[in-house]
Amino acid sequence: MKADGLTRATLSSSLLLTLLLANFLSGCGDSQPPKQIISENFAHIDHDAKPLWLSNCANCHGATGGGNVDLSAPAVTGLQAWYLARQLHHFKNGIRGTHAKDATGGQMAEAIKNLNEAELDGLTELMTLLPSTAAQTFPSGDEARGKDYHNNLCSACHGSDGKGNEALQAPSLAGLNDWYIVNQYEKFRLGIRGSHPEDHYGAQMVRFAPAVKDAEVVRDIAYYLTTLPIDTDQ
Ligand code: HEC
Ligand code: HEC
Structure with missing residues (x-):
């Protein structure tokens, strides 16, 4: 019992230390928005669609897919494959991004119009592997x-x-x-x-x-x- 208690105490204090450290590191004065996490794992993703992603998508969505507010290009990480596939097909087939007032949707539709089915499938799969989480911009909220x-x-x-x-x-x-x-x-x-x-x-x-x-x-x-x-x- 006693040993168990001690282990738990040690575990929880090392957890606390990790959290404090993570907190400290994320607060370190680099220029990233506070909640953005960029994983080093991106370099290790091995997928056939990676070159296509880097040449056709990363310039707007960011190399690790965390989004770019200045271009209104959203994060495409953490989304389900069935949803991503539907959106790519909707953009390609004029179901999303064709409304006269949808300027940013139109840009996305334009970016994808020459890609074929196999390329869309590959990119869908690749997006589910992207490690980063979305960059946030609201400093506070209720x-x-x-x-x-x-x-x-x-x-x-x-x-x-x-x-x-x-x-x-x-x-x-x-x-x-x-x-x-x-x-x-x-x-x-x-x-x-x-x-x-x-x-x-x-x-x-x-x-x-x-x-x-x-x-x-x-x-x-x-x-x-x-x-x-x-x-x-x-
Ligand atoms: C010119 C910049 C640009 C390029 C290049 C681009 N996108 Fe986009 N993408 C956008 C914008 C802007 C939106 C948001 C459209 C809107 O406002 O509805 C978007 C939306 C999306 C969405 C929908 C996300 C959601 O949550 O519904 C997916 C998926 C996506 N893009 C994937 C891709 C892929 C894959 C490529 C490469 C083939 C790509 N994009 C290239 C700008 C771009
Ligand atoms: C009746 C079911 C339903 C309810 C309730 C609902 N949603 Fe949705 N929502 C959906 C579906 C289905 C989609 C997918 C639309 C598509 O495929 O284009 C969606 C899509 C969205 C998207 C787009 C996501 C993306 O990646 O582009 C946002 C944002 C959203 N919902 C926000 C909300 C919020 C906020 C609420 C509550 C205030 C809400 N929804 C309530 C069914 C619902």
Whole structure:
């Protein structure tokens, strides 16, 4: 019993030390946004689609897929393969990114238009292997209010852990960039995304989005979602 207690005490103090150290390191004065994590593992990813990713996608989404707010290009890490594949096909087939007011969706559609099915499949698989998590830009937010709204309104489809629900085809929201969640929610609310007659899942968001009209509340939900842990292995 005693030895057990001691082991536990030692374990928990080394855990504390690790956490403190991680905290300290992440606070070290480099120029990265505070919550961005870039993994060294990217160099070790061995996938046929990697050269295509680096030549055609990384310039906007970042080499490790964490997103670039200046280009409105979101993180594409931590998302499920079935969701990523659908989006690539929707962009390629004019189902997403063709609304007259969807300038950034149009840029993405343009970027993908000459790729074939096999290339899209390869890139989908590669994106599920990317190690980085989304770069965040909101320095603060009302986490409690965001959580409340998320649990009451979004979790039914996106899961209480924000990791999505394949049966409902609702993607993971944990792991997206905060600014991107706000930006897409607004697009659904205005029908700039999800209005194409073949966009059946986007249409669900278009129907649902008027449930939250206050932009500050959407921002708080996005802020809360960035506090949730993410899975990158699905
Ligand atoms: C010119 C910049 C640019 C390039 C190049 C580009 N993208 Fe994008 N991508 C974007 C933007 C901007 C969006 C967000 C569109 C919107 O606002 O709806 C996006 C969205 C996406 C999404 C949807 C993410 C989600 O959560 O729904 C995926 C997946 C994606 N891009 C993958 C790729 C892949 C793979 C490539 C390489 C073939 C690529 N992108 C090349 C700018 C780019
Ligand atoms: C009725 C089910 C349902 C509810 C409720 C719902 N969503 Fe969704 N949501 C979806 C589906 C399905 C998609 C996928 C749309 C697609 O494939 O284009 C989606 C997509 C999204 C996206 C786009 C993700 C991306 O990577 O581009 C965001 C952001 C989002 N939802 C936010 C929310 C928020 C915030 C709430 C709560 C306020 C919410 N959703 C409630 C079903 C739902």
